[in-house]
Amino acid sequence: MTNHWVDIKNANVIIVMGGNAAEAHPCGFKWVTEAKAHNKATFIVVDPRFTRSASVADLYAPLRTGTDIAFLGGVINYLLSSDKIQHDYVKAYTNAPFIVAAGYGFDDGLFSGYDAAGRKYDKASWAYEMGLDGYARVDETLQHPRCVLQLLKTHYSRYTPEMVSAICGTPKETFLKVCEAIATTSVPNRTLTFMYALGWTQHSVGSQMIRTAAMVQLLLGNMGMAGGGMNALRGHSNIQGLTDLGLLSDLLPGYLTMPREQETDYQGYIDKRALKPLRPGQMSYWQNYAKFHVSLMKAWFGDAATRENNWCYDWLPKLDKVYDVLQVFELMHQGKLNGYFCQGFNPLAAFPHKAKIGAALAKLKYLVVIDPLATETSCFWENYGDLNDVNPATIQTEVIRLPSTCFAEENGSLTNSGRWLQWHYKGAEPPGEAKPDADIIAGIFLKLRELYQKEGGVFPDPILNLTWNYRIPRSPSAQELAMEYNGRAIADLPDPKDPTKVLVQKGQQLDGFAQLRDDGTTACGCWIYSGAWTEKGNMMARRDNSDPSGLGNTLGWAFAWPANRRILYNRASCDPSGKPWDPKRRLIGWDGSKWSGVDVPDFKPDVPPGDAMDPFIMLPEGVGRLFALDKMAEGPFPEHYEPFETPIDTNLLHPKVISNPAARVFKGDLEAFGKGTAFPYAATTYRLTEHFHFWTKHTGLAAIMQPEQFVEISEELAREKGIKVGDKVKVSSPRGFIKAVAVVTRRIRPLQVGGKTVHHVGIPLHWGFTGVARRGYLANILTPFVGDANTQTPEFKSFLVNIEKIS
């Protein structure tokens, strides 16, 4: 979230699209209710299903699954063609005036630079036109034919209300009502917020769906504003934290990035990431990259990391490609992996195409499962009839299952969607011999290091030199680890303003990332978390919930990254002259000598208004990007592409380019994609409010509330297929089948798409073959093995199935 949960109450219009906050995040959703009750907000839900969120909405718009870009592209077209944008904001704070390089183009579904054989783009032409001064060229009049605003207008002019309705199946009048409500927030004193979740990310064009909405927010001047922003409602309690800490193939903590194998030179690695400003006078915060990186290497490798060895640059593994989970399971399926660890993760249920995942796991030599619960993955080798039809005798995988503690049995912090790090405390001992995750990792690591010490082996250096100064080495405490990621001074740090003074003494905890150095005198395990545990103590455990402004910015509650800031880009809540766009939502302001207010300013605090420096300091151009340059795989402007399994077998905008041309598809998976003829119904998987993924089926209370697997279909489809309420049905895709109870409902309705009736089948995903709820089929038996072109998030939300009554 750019903003945070409580801030939703400040919105005037709230759109839940690509998510279902009332069901998946009920206690955060309360702030929607508050905005409605106390801010007279209009609440809109756009979803293929009339969800529990929709049940309390002022306006519900149905759309066909996977067509959100068409819908939002239509919104952009509406805003531009009816002149409902916040002009001053767009001109000053977005790249609308920037001139795009001459080679850029878009024609019949493809952007310039497409390589059909490689299913990828040469993105050289997706760039700004650069001036001789080394800065990007802009046209303040916004009239240049190649300025971003003009290209934007042209690109989305195809997304007429008629086209939107034809693609999405949304009635045109309903679509226009949504547009009108959105447009009311183009004035400075009204804001819109988007609340989305996996309903956007889990598409082959998921990242671009989110981008389209973010562009709407930039056009309306809603980024950086209280009650505005782009608000990703993350799934797991600490998925934000794990992402922040970089536990992904290509990331390091704090969104530092792993080196590629071509990056053989340390300085080249740093320079590429220390982005130079693209406009005169702009601050480009990533210029500090080296400070964050060197401090990380010092935290991990201590004295072994020196300037001479480029701070152990060679010790970091170099990527030849990104090893996202689809890639990894593809390799595993090919027999190219020997070992796999699942720490609190149930891939047999969580990744698409269960049959392929199960077959892949069976090719491993060893599987280690660390979990508080008996997951399906740990039992993948056990036969459960139709639910998991395997022969244990033929599965040669060695499985080691290690019991971990749950939340109630440990100290530590979790980072919520609003970027708050909140500390929690142990309340009881775990059952049996279960251990905290940190102890389990320590136990494995210490044994491994002991083996390398005793036996030697291949390249043991990073393992032998990893810092491990914990009081009880086999049980590092949460406090020690939190202090390590916060960072400390390795030597006395002189005050940059007065070198005779010491700012931080050797050994002391740092106050924040502004104190980090690139000379090896600071160590910090995650720069954006710096400030979480300072010399003053544990900032994450703070519990002052006072809210002096009434805007919900409780700065004394826990710690929010970065720097305890609650609303990102908040400099953009003021106009270029420093006045708040809306005095009622004053987050920060210029007090004559610095920026201050009810939030921590997201800006260089002593740069006065009127300076050339623009608000988006994490971007080298300083302004929000309507044109994404080369940052996205499938184009600088989002374009509607159909799901890989589409019920209409065409793309109404460009029939020659149906689905995402830049998405990676593995050999064999393409053949397993369903066609509308054999599998005529659009299917989507989702969560129910009563359950959490594959986890709560292990808890009695949740099992009582929603005991048995079901699927949801419309009354019309039920009639067509002779299915009655409560009948048992079989739902199949080219990859397998599930059996479930039919819930026949008016909340799902057939949509008219390009002259064709499209039916949806809704598939909740909570059941499996372990737990206390009634046993059921893992829903991913049905789902396709393809992901978003940028993130490789699987396309769980749009695929094709058939459904029949079981007689």
Added chain:
Amino acid sequence: MDVTRRQFFKMCAGGVGGSSAVALGFAPADALAEVRPFKLARSTETRNTCPYCSVSCGLIMHSLGDRAKNAESSIFHIEGDPDHPVNRGTLCPKGAGLVDFIHSPSRLKYPEYRAPGSREWKRISWDEAFTRVARLMKDDRDKNFVATNDAGATVNRWLTTGFLAASASSNESGYITHKTIRSTGLLAFDNQARV
């Protein structure tokens, strides 16, 4: 008033029970009862955070005993932390039922081992488990570690083992997991960010 035969029967029966009981000496004083005692009166409170979704609601966990040496804590009730700025004491159905997660019959209690081709789990000790896991890792890493690529560049990567990290565990667990796993050169590393 339209009274059916059946209702009349019920009326009589109801009347009979009440009147006769009083008549036979069921004095009201004997029937006095109190409200069920408040079950949290002397429980120990611990603050925590809900482990399910990313709203991260504040929790108050109530456990048996007062942390005296001879009392073993057991959490018997959980409700929302009313001071928490986001959830303000509320919990959703999943959070409200957390006590059944803590005490789920599916909780794992001991390290277990399943041999290749076997149909069953075998309980093992932590030392056996750590030793076996470290041995499997080292053998695989030593055999398959890639120090340089075809172009001769140093890459120091280990691609034949992968790791999925838990997104419901704490930042501290995540941090030490990242640090440890990267030190081995592993790249097939992911978490629930995608699913």
Added chain:
Amino acid sequence: MALQSLDIIRRSATTTPSPGQRKTPEVAKLIDVTKCIGCKACQVACMEWNDTRDRIGTNHGVLDNPVDLTADSWTVMRFAEVVTERGLEWLIRKDGCMHCADPGCLKACPAPGAVVQYASGIVDFHEENCIGCGYCITGCPFNIPRLSPKDSKVYKCTLCSDRVVAGVEPACAKTCPTGAIVFGTKEDMLRHAEERIGELKERGFARAGLYDPKGVGGTHVMYVLHHADKPELYSGLPKDPAIGPAVELWKGAAKPLAALGLALVGAGAFFHYVTKGPNEVSGEIEKEFDDEK
């Protein structure tokens, strides 16, 4: 001071007067159906707090689960898909004891002290006095109490009398994520309802209103409804609930009759109860209810 007085103002099958000197506030739970998202947090919190666990059932082709109130499920969400002039509406109502000011269960109950009403307005079952006859079930105009097959006693929502007496709101009200359930003095809840109804009218729900039915003397669980003119849209919420004529007749005109004319029969019936025990009686009664359905 706790909001609730433990003063008992009425007790089933009891003729002696209750203490009436003290005046303590009446409490109420207000369920704003227009804010409810049907998440069932109230169902879980109720079960968790009261240490009951219903059986793990099956899916009946609807989202409702458990599908009905039981001796373990003292509240359930009832989901109704209704098409109104506004299009499809999903009306989700939390069902459970209404804590009537004039409680039919208490009036019908023949077991002294098995049903009591506190000065706060809470109607509570004291199961140790319950004989399992099931008359309270007949007496309830909302079809709420449920007989337990396990111990042949009747259970229902207590409005968390054990929490309220300690100064804490009921478990369902505390947990409700959207604030659809609020709790306070009846006076405050009436004011709160009025504000909500005003807001709903502004949003175009011209018939929004409060459900606090007079037929049972008003209730201590009230609803804000978008369509207050049609409560039956909400999974059959009765439009004009009243205590059954049989119960009224017994408590009113028939009372002297019972005292005089039915004394002998009464003794017989009681004799039957003490010799055969409550199970058989309750079994018969249950069968009657089944027949009625």
